[in-house]
Amino acid sequence: MRLPIFFKSLLVGVPIGVTFFDTVGYVARVDGVSMQPSLNPDTVNQDYVFLNRWAVRFYQVSRGEIISLTSPKDPGQMIIKRLVGIEGDVIQTLGYKKEYVKVPQGHCWVEGDHTGHTLDSNSFGPIALGLVTAKASCIVWPPSRWQRLKSELPSSRIPVNLKRKFFEEK
Amino acid sequence: MIPFKTISTKLFVVVGCVIKYGCIAHCTFEFIGNFTVCIGPSMEPTIQSKNVILTENITPRLRRIRKGDIVIARSPSNPREKICKRVIALPGDRVSWGLFYSDVVPRGYVWLEGDNKNNSTDSRNYGPVPQGLILGRAVCKVWPFQEIGLFANKVIDDPR
Structure with missing residues (x-):
C-alpha cells in the first residue's frame, strides 16, 4: 500500500514543481566569459543566477536588462546576453556585415558585455523576441557575489536614435 | 451556523485541487500536446480557417522536425x-523564391511556407525562422468532424 501512495504523490508533485519553475523562474549556472565583468568575473568561480520567467511572460523587455534566450544557431543551447536595442532602434554594430542596423519588428539586439569574446547579435543579427526565455534578476551563488543585476547600458552602446534625442534635449 | 473551521478547511481543499489540476493541465499543454484553433487562409486547402487541430510538443523538443511537417511556431515579427x-x-537546403532570390538555410533555422502560396505571410517575407520558435507539430484535424484525419507529411520535392 505504500508504493501506490508514493507514485500518486509523485504524479501530482512533479507537475506542480515543473509548473512553478516554468512560470516563476529557476536558478541556472552561467558558463563562459561572454558576460564579464557582470557575470563570471573570474574563471575559477561560476555564478548561479536566478532566471525570472514571470517578468518576460508578455515579452516586455527593456534596454539594459540581462536576458537568457534560446540560441538561434543551436535550439538546444541557452545563451545569456544584455539587451541593447528593442524594435525600431538603430544600432551601431561592432563588426556585423552592416555598420548600422535598424532592429525589425518583433526583434531585439543582444550583446555580451565582454566585447570581442562573445557570440551575439554582432555575428547572427537581430533576434526574434520569441526566443527570449527569461530575465536574469540576481546572482544567488556564491554568497560573496550575492547581488541584484542592474539594468544598465554603457553610454557607447546606447542606440543611435536615443543618443540623438538625448543631445537634442541638452 | 456552520463553524468557521469547516469552511476554511473546505476552501483549503478546493484551492489545493485547483492548483493541482491547473499544474497538471499546464504541463500537459506545455510539454505533451494541445488543441489549437487555426485562423487565416495561409494553410488552405489543408487547413481551413477556424479548424481545430491537435498538436504535439514532443518532436520539436527532441528536435526531430522533418521536411514536410506542419508546425506551430511563434511569429518572428x-x-x-x-x-x-x-x-x-x-x-x-537551398531554397529559392520569387524569380531571382535563392539562399541556403543556415544552421539552427528552418524555412516555413504556407500551403496557400498566394495568400501567406511566411519565410518568403521574413526569411528563415529559428528552430527555437517552433512550439509544436500538427498531428491531426479534430474539427470539423467530417474532416477528422491525420496530416500527411507531404514532402515537397520540386526542383525550383
Missing part, C-alpha cells in the same frame, strides 16, 4: 502571435 506553416527546407 510578433512573439504574442502564433503561425501555422509547413516546413519546406531544413538547415543546409
Whole structure:
C-alpha cells in the first residue's frame, strides 16, 4: 500500500514543481566569459543566477536588462546576453556585415558585455523576441557575489536614435 | 451556523485541487500536446480557417522536425502571435523564391511556407525562422468532424 501512495504523490508533485519553475523562474549556472565583468568575473568561480520567467511572460523587455534566450544557431543551447536595442532602434554594430542596423519588428539586439569574446547579435543579427526565455534578476551563488543585476547600458552602446534625442534635449 | 473551521478547511481543499489540476493541465499543454484553433487562409486547402487541430510538443523538443511537417511556431515579427506553416527546407537546403532570390538555410533555422502560396505571410517575407520558435507539430484535424484525419507529411520535392 505504500508504493501506490508514493507514485500518486509523485504524479501530482512533479507537475506542480515543473509548473512553478516554468512560470516563476529557476536558478541556472552561467558558463563562459561572454558576460564579464557582470557575470563570471573570474574563471575559477561560476555564478548561479536566478532566471525570472514571470517578468518576460508578455515579452516586455527593456534596454539594459540581462536576458537568457534560446540560441538561434543551436535550439538546444541557452545563451545569456544584455539587451541593447528593442524594435525600431538603430544600432551601431561592432563588426556585423552592416555598420548600422535598424532592429525589425518583433526583434531585439543582444550583446555580451565582454566585447570581442562573445557570440551575439554582432555575428547572427537581430533576434526574434520569441526566443527570449527569461530575465536574469540576481546572482544567488556564491554568497560573496550575492547581488541584484542592474539594468544598465554603457553610454557607447546606447542606440543611435536615443543618443540623438538625448543631445537634442541638452 | 456552520463553524468557521469547516469552511476554511473546505476552501483549503478546493484551492489545493485547483492548483493541482491547473499544474497538471499546464504541463500537459506545455510539454505533451494541445488543441489549437487555426485562423487565416495561409494553410488552405489543408487547413481551413477556424479548424481545430491537435498538436504535439514532443518532436520539436527532441528536435526531430522533418521536411514536410506542419508546425506551430511563434511569429518572428510578433512573439504574442502564433503561425501555422509547413516546413519546406531544413538547415543546409537551398531554397529559392520569387524569380531571382535563392539562399541556403543556415544552421539552427528552418524555412516555413504556407500551403496557400498566394495568400501567406511566411519565410518568403521574413526569411528563415529559428528552430527555437517552433512550439509544436500538427498531428491531426479534430474539427470539423467530417474532416477528422491525420496530416500527411507531404514532402515537397520540386526542383525550383
